[in-house]
Amino acid sequence: MLLAGTVVADPTTVYEDGAVVVADDRIAAVGERSEVADTYPDHPVREFDLLAPGxxxxxxxxxxxxxxxxxxxxxxxxxxxxxxxxxxxxxxxxxxxxxxxxxxxxxxxxxxxxxxxxxxxxxxxxxxxxxxxxxxxxxxxxxxxxxxxxxxxxxxxxxxxxxxxxxxxxxxxxxxxxxxxxxxxxxxxxxxxxxxxxxxxxxxxxxxxxxxxxxxxxxxxxxxxxxxxxxxxxxxxxxxxxxxxxxxxxxxxxxxxxxxxxxxxxxxxxxxxxxxxxxxxxxxxxxxxxxxxxxxxxxxxxxxxxxxxxxxxxxxxxxxxxxxxxxxxxxxxxxxxxxxxxxxxxxxxxGFEEVGALREGWRADVIALDTDLTRATPLPDPLSHLVFSAHGDDVTFTMVDGTVVYDEAFGGLQTGDGDRIRRRAREVAAELHE
Amino acid sequence: MLLAGTVVADPTTVYEDGAVVVADDRIAAVGERSEVADTYPDHPVREFDLLAPGxxxxxxxxxxxxxxxxxxxxxxxxxxxxxxxxxxxxxxxxxxxxxxxxxxxxxxxxxxxxxxxxxxxxxxxxxxxxxxxxxxxxxxxxxxxxxxxxxxxxxxxxxxxxxxxxxxxxxxxxxxxxxxxxxxxxxxxxxxxxxxxxxxxxxxxxxxxxxxxxxxxxxxxxxxxxxxxxxxxxxxxxxxxxxxxxxxxxxxxxxxxxxxxxxxxxxxxxxxxxxxxxxxxxxxxxxxxxxxxxxxxxxxxxxxxxxxxxxxxxxxxxxxxxxxxxxxxxxxxxxxxxxxxxxxxxxxxxGFEEVGALREGWRADVIALDTDLTRATPLPDPLSHLVFSAHGDDVTFTMVDGTVVYDEAFGGLQTGDGDRIRRRAREVAAELHE
The missing domain is CATH 3.20.20.140 (Metal-dependent hydrolases)
Incomplete structure (x- = not known):
């Protein structure tokens, strides 16, 4: 899968028009989209606003x-x-x-x-x-x-x-x-x-x-x-x-x-x-x-x-x-x-090795954020945005170890039933409260 | 219009199953839904999770x-x-x-x-x-x-x-x-x-x-x-x-x-x-x-x-x-x-009188928030939620002086074009940056 968007790969590396290629549980490539896309022409592409390490x-x-x-x-x-x-x-x-x-x-x-x-x-x-x-x-x-x-x-x-x-x-x-x-x-x-x-x-x-x-x-x-x-x-x-x-x-x-x-x-x-x-x-x-x-x-x-x-x-x-x-x-x-x-x-x-940044060969723990928001307008610096303006609510896509676990475009949680988790939690909390 | 939901009317008044009736630019009634709805049977009803003063x-x-x-x-x-x-x-x-x-x-x-x-x-x-x-x-x-x-x-x-x-x-x-x-x-x-x-x-x-x-x-x-x-x-x-x-x-x-x-x-x-x-x-x-x-x-x-x-x-x-x-x-x-x-x-x-709480006769400045969220689960105390857990992102409806100015169910900003405002702001900010 090729994930395209502005990529904050680590605290000092940003690709404004970047891409991350995921193969199995690893990051196969990360960099400028033009270079990465040429090397991986056959991967299905997902477009996002902003990509970052989980x-x-x-x-x-x-x-x-x-x-x-x-x-x-x-x-x-x-x-x-x-x-x-x-x-x-x-x-x-x-x-x-x-x-x-x-x-x-x-x-x-x-x-x-x-x-x-x-x-x-x-x-x-x-x-x-x-x-x-x-x-x-x-x-x-x-x-x-x-x-x-x-x-x-x-x-x-x-x-x-x-x-x-x-x-x-x-x-x-x-x-x-x-x-x-x-x-x-x-x-x-x-x-x-x-x-x-x-x-x-x-x-x-x-x-x-x-x-x-x-x-x-x-x-x-x-x-x-x-x-x-x-x-x-x-x-x-x-x-x-x-x-x-x-x-x-x-x-x-x-x-x-x-x-x-x-x-x-x-x-x-x-x-x-x-x-x-x-x-x-x-x-x-x-x-x-x-x-x-x-x-x-x-x-x-x-x-x-x-x-x-x-x-x-x-x-x-x-x-x-x-x-x-x-x-x-x-x-x-x-x-x-x-x-x-x-x-x-x-x-x-x-104590997890090859986790915490988007680097070639590292574990594919990747998140994507929506930035088409008033709170993200304008957005001169992606790192400033991630730390000072972004909310967890902006996350639209979460991948752990190469598996998509959350995807707003496909109903939210992919590994369970989010509505059921919230409903059951409310029921149990109400019982505990009594 | 009758707005129904949990109502935080002011810092010490909460109606768990409440309602706010708006007539022109004023709040005509606020209280338990059962009582308010009987008095205003003909008002169109909007259902929300949580209502609060703007x-x-x-x-x-x-x-x-x-x-x-x-x-x-x-x-x-x-x-x-x-x-x-x-x-x-x-x-x-x-x-x-x-x-x-x-x-x-x-x-x-x-x-x-x-x-x-x-x-x-x-x-x-x-x-x-x-x-x-x-x-x-x-x-x-x-x-x-x-x-x-x-x-x-x-x-x-x-x-x-x-x-x-x-x-x-x-x-x-x-x-x-x-x-x-x-x-x-x-x-x-x-x-x-x-x-x-x-x-x-x-x-x-x-x-x-x-x-x-x-x-x-x-x-x-x-x-x-x-x-x-x-x-x-x-x-x-x-x-x-x-x-x-x-x-x-x-x-x-x-x-x-x-x-x-x-x-x-x-x-x-x-x-x-x-x-x-x-x-x-x-x-x-x-x-x-x-x-x-x-x-x-x-x-x-x-x-x-x-x-x-x-x-x-x-x-x-x-x-x-x-x-x-x-x-x-x-x-x-x-x-x-x-x-x-x-x-x-x-x-x-x-220096605005009759603003800042949901009270009968006061100005109709009302907001509604979505609470069907993981971050709002469970929700034992609406005031605690509003202050410690809620984000502005949760707001789905904003009324000022009886006029609906923002309504997520009807495309967002009602008094202008939100997309156009963000787009023009990005263009001007990019020019200023240069």
């Missing part, structure tokens, strides 16, 4: 989707323990499947093709199956909580780690490597030392597995960890093995100089979640400093109860604007830096 | 629309003097009309029915005519700049004030009071004392005229005013008469305790422009403090070169999130407070 959601809670709008205007720990975790605990396997489908549907419709997804304690199979079926690229894992967990979510440490290994053996590498496992402790507040060290042990015993957890989002969280361990949160995570090139830490809002050095020297990846950090009043992460230190920064929406959407375009805009006002410097985090977080940075953190 | 853009530069995306990542004074003002100065009357039409089209499509609009120095007639024709409710005026203006925009003081009076006499009260005049000095940096006092004099001599200017957006601006006058900016504006219940000051990011007292005791209105203040790295306005003092706060997008959209839903979300993280308090600026800024607060600042 975005990477660097920290998502797909299975919290049924809690959109349930707990606005509350702080992290109350929000988590009084609202979000009880909701997660109440979901049975069927409901977890519906929640995950709703999350993946929103991501795929709005141009996110890869998600680092923090599931729940129970029924993780349902989310893995949903990800396999709907066609998203996922780095995902069951949550571990073996202390300070609300009723219904606290686990025995060994049982939790055994369940992690069962899931890992079942799903890691599934769907032609589209699905990969992340060992996923909730956060240091809710995990014993044995649990955290057990997570590291599992990650070391399997090729290509990652560790994904929350870290230093909130000052109360940091204080709780200090009371438990006598250490700052990231120093503690480092102590028990949860730093390194295979680790993704969401948030990292409040970090000391020494903790930042740990992140940089260990090659630990950080996911910036600006809207979530703003809405929960957690604080502003020192992202410019992290970038200056060479830390890989991904970008995440977090979950619908704290965002309240999974639109990564909203998050790109927010990522830039929040750093500019925090630093009182309008030149920091320009469009290209933020677009890199949402594509190549996210893919690096997620 | 939003009020508290500070907009419609005629900067052609500069969307031209000057990202630059600070206010450089952005203004090196990029935006030269663009404004280069527009002829026809181009000014196209720029204004593009701005009003974006506003109406995305649910903003009233704008406090800061035009340019020249060709203000073109924008007034566009506002009259496209059907937006406008509080608008020609810009005054009689010092420190770039080539082509600096005016003789008397000539500028005379031109203001001519425009005021021509357009103030036009279109059945839908268009009202605001005397519009650019800002204290670019206006002599005679100009500012002249603005006050005009506002005093005509019934129902307002004054609208920028104030204390940026520390360099404040320093320049101090060098010129020896005073803080808002103290200076107060000295020359530019405070009071007929004055709207955009931004007010950097204010002293004494200046805040001036704003509160004089009844001066403030427009909060969070995205613009973030993108230009101006700072974070102390909005919670202003609200605590009883100051009326409106909400504004500012212009496409600094935002880069005129989507007021984006701005509502930003308004709340930015205050939460600034105060490190997730309870401040909840959805209802922000929705009030974008409706009743804006209408109060703009």
């Amino acid at each position: 975005l990477v959601g660097g920290h998502v809670h797909s299975v919290q989707s049924l809690g959109r709008g349930i707990a606005d205007d509350t702080a992290l720990l109350e929000w988590l323990f009084d609202h979000v975790l009880p909701m997660e605990a109440s979901l049975d396997e069927r409901e977890m499947r519906i929640a995950a489908e709703l999350g993946y549907l929103e991501l795929l419709e709005s141009g996110t093709t890869t998600a680092i997804d923090h599931l729940s304690v129970d029924h993780a199979d349902a989310a893995f199956e949903a990800a396999i079926d709907l066609g998203i690229r996922g780095r995902m894992g069951k949550v571990l909580m073996d202390k300070r967990a609300p009723e219904g979510l606290e686990e025995d440490t060994d049982a939790a780690l055994e369940e992690t290994e069962r899931l890992l053996q079942t799903y890691h590498g599934a769907a032609d490597e589209r699905i990969r496992y992340a060992v996923t402790p909730r956060f240091a507040v809710s995990c014993t030392e044995a649990c955290l060290r057990g997570a590291r042990d599992i990650a070391d015993r399997y090729e290509g597995v990652r560790i994904h957890t929350h870290a230093s989002e909130n000052t109360d969280e940091i204080e709780t960890v200090r009371e438990d361990t006598g250490m700052r949160n990231i120093a503690w995570l480092d102590e028990v093995g949860l730093t390194g090139e295979d680790v993704v830490l969401a948030h990292c809002v409040h970090t000391t100089e020494r903790e930042r050095e740990i992140l940089a020297t260990t090659g630990t990846h950080v996911t910036y979640c600006p809207s979530s950090n703003m809405k929960l009043a957690s604080g502003i992460a020192p992202i410019v400093d992290y970038l200056d230190r060479g830390i890989t920064v991904a970008l995440g929406n977090d979950g619908p109860p704290c965002n309240n959407t999974l639109d990564q375009f909203t998050e790109m805009r927010q990522a830039s604007l929040l750093q500019k006002v925090e630093r009182l410097d309008p030149e920091v985090t320009p469009a290209r830096a933020v677009f890199e977080m949402a594509t190549l940075g996210g893919a690096r953190a997620a | 939003l009020v853009g508290g500070h907009v530069h419609s005629v900067q629309s052609l500069g969307r995306g031209i000057a990202d990542d630059t600070a206010l004074l450089e952005w203004l003097f090196d990029h935006v003002l030269p663009m404004e100065a280069s527009l002829d009357e026809r181009e000014m009309r196209i720029a204004a039409e593009l701005g009003y089209l974006e506003l109406l499509e995305s649910g903003t029915t009233t704008a406090i609009d800061h035009l340019s120095v020249d060709h203000a007639d073109a924008a007034f005519e566009a506002a009259i024709d496209l059907g937006i409710r406008g509080r608008m005026g020609k810009v005054l700049m009689d010092k420190r203006a770039p080539e082509g925009l600096e005016e003789d003081t008397d000539a500028a004030l005379e031109e203001t009076e001519r425009l005021l006499q021509t357009y103030h009260g036009a279109a059945d009071e839908r268009i009202r005049y605001a005397v519009t000095p650019r800002f204290a940096v670019s206006c002599t004392e005679a100009c500012l006092r002249g603005a006050r004099d005009i506002a005093d001599r005509y019934e129902g005229v307002r004054i609208h200017t920028h104030a204390s957006e940026n520390t360099d601006e404040i320093e320049t005013v101090r060098e010129d006058t020896g005073m803080r900016n808002i103290a200076w504006l107060d000295e020359v008469g530019l405070t009071g219940e007929d004055v709207v000051l955009a931004h007010c990011v950097h204010t002293t305790e004494r200046e805040r007292e001036i704003l509160a005791t004089t009844g001066t209105h403030v427009t909060y422009c969070p995205s613009s203040n973030m993108k230009l790295a101006s700072g974070i306005a102390p909005i919670v403090d202003y609200l605590d003092r009883g100051i009326t706060v409106a909400l504004g997008n500012d212009g496409p070169p600094c935002n880069n959209t005129l989507d007021q839903f984006t701005e509502m979300r930003q308004a709340s999130l930015l205050q939460k993280v600034e105060r490190l308090d997730p309870e401040v600026t909840p959805a209802r407070a922000v929705f009030e800024m974008a409706t009743l607060g804006g209408a109060r600042a703009a």
